[in-house]
Amino acid sequence: MEDIAGKTFKVVVVGSGPAGLTAALYAARADLAPLVLEGPEPGGQLTTTTDVENFPGYPEGVTGPKMMDDFKAQAARFGADIRYGTVDHIEFAQRPFKLRVDEEHHIFAESIIVSTGASAKWLGIESEQRMRGRGVTACATCDGAFFRNQHVIVIGGGDTAMEEATFLTRYASKVTIVHRRDEFRASKHMQKRALNNPKIEVMWNSELDEVLGEQVVDGVKIKNRVTGEVQTLADVTGVFLAIGHKPNTDLFKGVLEMDETGYIITEGKSTKTTLEGVFACGDAQDSVYRQAITAAGTGCMAAMDAERWLENQAEAKAEEAEAQA
Structure with a gap:
């Protein structure tokens, strides 16, 4: 310089x-x-x-x-x-x-x-950062097509999360929205659109605890913020961050x-x-x-x-x- x-x-x-x-x-x-x-x-x-x-x-x-x-x-x-x-x-x-x-x-x-x-805003957990670009992403439009007929999760509860989840149903067989509260921040219209989609499910009061896998995502662990229970979703292959x-x-x-x-x-x-x-x-x-x-x-x-x-x-x-x- x-x-x-x-x-x-x-x-x-x-x-x-x-x-x-x-x-x-x-x-x-x-x-x-x-x-x-x-x-x-x-x-x-x-x-x-x-x-x-x-x-x-x-x-x-x-x-x-x-x-x-x-x-x-x-x-x-x-x-x-x-x-x-x-x-x-x-x-x-x-x-x-x-x-x-x-x-x-x-x-x-x-x-x-x-x-x-x-x-993109990230959660900051070690496994999330380690698996970025290996199944963890913050852009459904960019990467959604790679997950055809697979189970993916979307982290978030705002309009972006609803939009990303709805978009991903074009490709994924199942989309699970993981939200840390018991209600969404998203607009009523966006919520309705997502919740009425048969491919979308919601895990309330929950947060991503760990992304499993080495070279590619091979499941996730989700923690319930109320009970403390940790559940493994072994069939999840994609993690989409939608927190802004x-x-x-x-x-x-x-x-x-x-x-x-x-x-x-x-x-x-x-x-x-x-x-x-x-x-x-x-x-x-x-x-x-x-x-x-x-x-x-x-x-x-x-x-x-x-x-x-x-x-x-x-x-x-x-x-x-x-x-x-």
């Missing part, structure tokens, strides 16, 4: 993943020589996903890490400078923006593309407009934020779709928005210089 300390870039992409690397690809092809700072999780959430079957261009499917390596190589081919580093502070009041990386190096950016993503996501946007709080959860709000059909020269894409501003393909699409938009903004800035400076001449 020392070799670029103090340097000014036209575009700095903060965060990687499908959104950030697509933004880098488009910015590089526009001869903007973008710098990508990958953040604490290079490649984003897809690096913890074993198989991706729903991204166009991979007819036989691809692992998440391999796909992100392909994204990275393609962006680098056109001149994107991709570095391992985490932006921990930005001075937004000055232009160009001053970014601190890994608490020691400073660089400058004429424009910033935020692609810091969002992180947290956008990784703390760095921008108090500067960019966000919703109550922390997702960055963008302007209309664009990636423009409330601060000139800062653009947001991917899961940092998308609380609805959260797919690799939609993230990549907004990454493209952010690069194009940044390119046009930089062009307008250059034209405005040229006109000002001409007026003063």
